Amino acid sequence: MPRTIEADVVIIGGGISSAMVAERIAEDTEASIAVIEAGNRIFDFENRFNTRRRFLDYGENPYHGDHIPGHDCKNAQSRSMSVGGLAMHWGGTTPRYSPEDFRLRSLFGVGTDWPISYDDLDPFYQEAEERIGVAGEQGPPEYDPRSGGYPMDPLPTSYNLGLAKEWAEKSGIPYWRNPVSKNSRPWRGRRECIRCDTCSICPTGAKYSPDFTFQNLLEAGRIMLHDRTMVRRLVPKADSDAIEQADAFHRDDPDDPVTIRARHFVLAAGYAWSSHLLLMSAGGRFPDGIANRSGTVGRFITGHRWVNAFVSVPIRLYPGVYGSDSLLSKRFQHKDDEAQPDGKYIRHDLRIWESDRGKRARLRDDNGNLLLGDAALNDWRRRIETGSLRMRGYYDVIPARESALTLEPNRKNPWGDPLPRIDFVDDPVSAELRGYTEAKIEERFRRILTAGGGAMLNISFASDYDHPGGGCRMGDDPDDSVVDAWGRAHDHDNLWVAGAPTIVGSGCNNGTLTFAALSLRTASRLAGEL
Amino acid sequence: MKEGEDRNSRRTFLKRSGAAMAAVAAPAGAVAEAAQEGQSLSLDLPLLHAFAEAVLPEEIGAQGVRDALRDFVTWLDGFEPVAELPHPYLSSVEVQYGPPHPAPRWASQLQALDLLATKEHGAPLAELPVAARRGLIAADLERHDADADFPRPAYAGHVAVGLLARFYSRPRTADLAYGARINARACRDLASGATMPERLATTEAQN
Numbered sequence: 001m002p003r004t005i006e007a008d009v010v011i012i013g014g015g016i017s018s019a020m021v022a023e024r025i026a027e028d029t030e031a032s033i034a035v036i037e038a039g040n041r042i043f044d045f046e047n048r049f050n051t052r053r054r055f056l057d058y059g060e061n062p063y064h065g066d067h068i069p070g071h072d073c074k075n076a077q078s079r080s081m082s083v084g085g086l087a088m089h090w091g092g093t094t095p096r097y098s099p100e101d102f103r104l105r106s107l108f109g110v111g112t113d114w115p116i117s118y119d120d121l122d123p124f125y126q127e128a129e130e131r132i133g134v135a136g137e138q139g140p141p142e143y144d145p146r147s148g149g150y151p152m153d154p155l156p157t158s159y160n161l162g163l164a165k166e167w168a169e170k171s172g173i174p175y176w177r178n179p180v181s182k183n184s185r186p187w188r189g190r191r192e193c194i195r196c197d198t199c200s201i202c203p204t205g206a207k208y209s210p211d212f213t214f215q216n217l218l219e220a221g222r223i224m225l226h227d228r229t230m231v232r233r234l235v236p237k238a239d240s241d242a243i244e245q246a247d248a249f250h251r252d253d254p255d256d257p258v259t260i261r262a263r264h265f266v267l268a269a270g271y272a273w274s275s276h277l278l279l280m281s282a283g284g285r286f287p288d289g290i291a292n293r294s295g296t297v298g299r300f301i302t303g304h305r306w307v308n309a310f311v312s313v314p315i316r317l318y319p320g321v322y323g324s325d326s327l328l329s330k331r332f333q334h335k336d337d338e339a340q341p342d343g344k345y346i347r348h349d350l351r352i353w354e355s356d357r358g359k360r361a362r363l364r365d366d367n368g369n370l371l372l373g374d375a376a377l378n379d380w381r382r383r384i385e386t387g388s389l390r391m392r393g394y395y396d397v398i399p400a401r402e403s404a405l406t407l408e409p410n411r412k413n414p415w416g417d418p419l420p421r422i423d424f425v426d427d428p429v430s431a432e433l434r435g436y437t438e439a440k441i442e443e444r445f446r447r448i449l450t451a452g453g454g455a456m457l458n459i460s461f462a463s464d465y466d467h468p469g470g471g472c473r474m475g476d477d478p479d480d481s482v483v484d485a486w487g488r489a490h491d492h493d494n495l496w497v498a499g500a501p502t503i504v505g506s507g508c509n510n511g512t513l514t515f516a517a518l519s520l521r522t523a524s525r526l527a528g529e530l
Numbered sequence: 531m532k533e534g535e536d537r538n539s540r541r542t543f544l545k546r547s548g549a550a551m552a553a554v555a556a557p558a559g560a561v562a563e564a565a566q567e568g569q570s571l572s573l574d575l576p577l578l579h580a581f582a583e584a585v586l587p588e589e590i591g592a593q594g595v596r597d598a599l600r601d602f603v604t605w606l607d608g609f610e611p612v613a614e615l616p617h618p619y620l621s622s623v624e625v626q627y628g629p630p631h632p633a634p635r636w637a638s639q640l641q642a643l644d645l646l647a648t649k650e651h652g653a654p655l656a657e658l659p660v661a662a663r664r665g666l667i668a669a670d671l672e673r674h675d676a677d678a679d680f681p682r683p684a685y686a687g688h689v690a691v692g693l694l695a696r697f698y699s700r701p702r703t704a705d706l707a708y709g710a711r712i713n714a715r716a717c718r719d720l721a722s723g724a725t726m727p728e729r730l731a732t733t734e735a736q737n
Contacts, residue, residue, distance in 0.1 A: 054608075054610075055616075056715055057605060057608065058608070058609060058610065058613060058628065058684065059615055059616070059628065059682055060610065060613045060614065060615065060616075060628070061613075061614045061615055061616045061617070062616070064614060066617075067617065067625055069625075072623035073623065074623055075623075076623065077619065077620055078617050078618075078619060078620075079617040079618075079622075079623055079624075079625060080617050089616070155720060156720055156721050156723065156724040157724060158723045158724060159723065159724055159725055159726050159727070162724070184720065192720060193720055194717040194718060194719060194720065195717065195718050195719075195720060195722075195723050196715070196716075196717040197714075197715060198715070200616070203717070204717070318708055318710055318712045318726070318727045319712075319714070320701065320704060320712045320713075320714025320715065321712060321714065321718075321723040321727070322723045360679070360680070360698070361680065361694075361698035361703070361707070362678050362679055362680065363671075363676055363677065363678055363679070363680060363691065363694065364676075364677075364678035365678075368678070370668050370671055370672070370676075372584070372585050372664050372667070372668060372690075373584070373585065373586070373587055373588055373660075373664065374587045374588050374589055376587065376694070376698070377587040377589065377706070377707060380698075380707045381707055384707060384708060464620060466620060
């Protein structure tokens, strides 16, 4: 284990944002690159058919050891922490944010405008889609603008989803295929998808995960990867605000410190652990933490909530072929009278999946009678004459400044460092509109049901934020943001933050592709300085 | 539990389950022979067979029952108690673990049913007509207040629920119900999922 790590660029964190930064810097420059990850490297691609089988049969975690005992963040999205990050087990869903997401204040008079526009990010969206391999279908251009085509054609529409689209579009709402980072043809050394339908553990590599990028970079000798290495503190230089080093330790030898030095530090540890490290680095001239002269580090943690419904539809469906495939509509993310009919701020996506809700075999009938022998099979057959679908809408929530990650001084990890917690707090505008928004989305679900036929089986409403981000938000004003429009810390010239922590809002769509695009944009600027 | 003890007990269990597999897979004559060994297994295989005949659908026939039991025992054989589970999404920071091994609980339930059969009907479960066996099992399920929805098999509080939960979670059982070759959870070429699943031939459905 090295006691000192030195590189031109040190990337702290080993998820998808790190992979994008590392790959872009490695391609554009001759700089030496070190990736530091607190979790384990789980490079076990050859075992994935077996781990998938055990996941299906027993529900076991296919990524053994993808967490750090005693090291967690309350209310975080997932406990998972390993090389590859959450994008090891993500669903591979890759919609872009909408142009409106970047201009909420200008267009709707709420929230905060980003310092960049959709058009600024568009080429990096395209680059991210090329790098990770995205298969998609162009939606109506007014709702789904793109300057270039998808790298790959969409995966063929499943039989069930084709019927679901016909059913849903009777409402007049346009749906198209949700883009995914799953190969509809071989792509960058990874094979074509064979619809195993366990995308959280893809046994073939048809779904992108960052371990592929890191392994390619390692084989090419372009990065050093230090896993199980936990950074505890960023230390500024004595005579300037630049970051001089990162203090760390290896989890196998925690009493022996590791010093990490670099010309540039890139913090790519996700929305939770990036803010955590900056706050943990408080001291000396930076009593509130590194990059935190504005007091904004850990603040404006953002995300969206969902309304989820299961519906019964008068269509014979055959669930189980490709349940992860979904339809998307951005119709209500747009600014117009149909999307915001009452002049209030409401924006949401719509998604549809096949489902077997209410259509599984069961032990008792509706009257509570036990179903043994042929009775259970006959009961099942009667109920599957019609199908069921899952509908969901993610709606935009504007975060309050108090929507924050903070340190809990009395809750510490095994090495004595305070652990973080996240408290999601809506901006007053979103708090006031929450009931209206959820009722309106339910009304739109019922519009689809009325047009296509069917019945609501169940509807539920999220309590916390999904697809969170923020904590180091970008902005032009150093008093109200942590990094500039390129991800460079306002307070430290050689410190950059990549991906999820820098977002201003979460819009209405899954965030990973946006995190990847932002990371590439940061890397493009950083590469120019190496 | 120490690591060595865990391995040892698991080895023992695997050995027993291997024998159980043989008993389930064996033709009728051999089943009786294997049943002698089966008496010492975690689950009494001949008893389990008699039990399964009473709860599984009749339409799958004798071969279908043997096949379902073989699958169930193979599944039980591979079960890892208190295994780490996928991290829950957005709901908890706690690492989640699965249940302890269900076999001891299920084995004692089977034995209890067998004793009950003798006390109430004067004969062990396996010697009762299917309807009488089913009545005993149904009463036991009512005592256990079994839910309408099947849990994941290992979480089943009752052996009947565990067996049925496994049986009804199998893709081939779904194919039987739908009368179509859905073959859920099987990897397949990209284009094939785009068309309606092929209908099952009548003979396939019966088997």
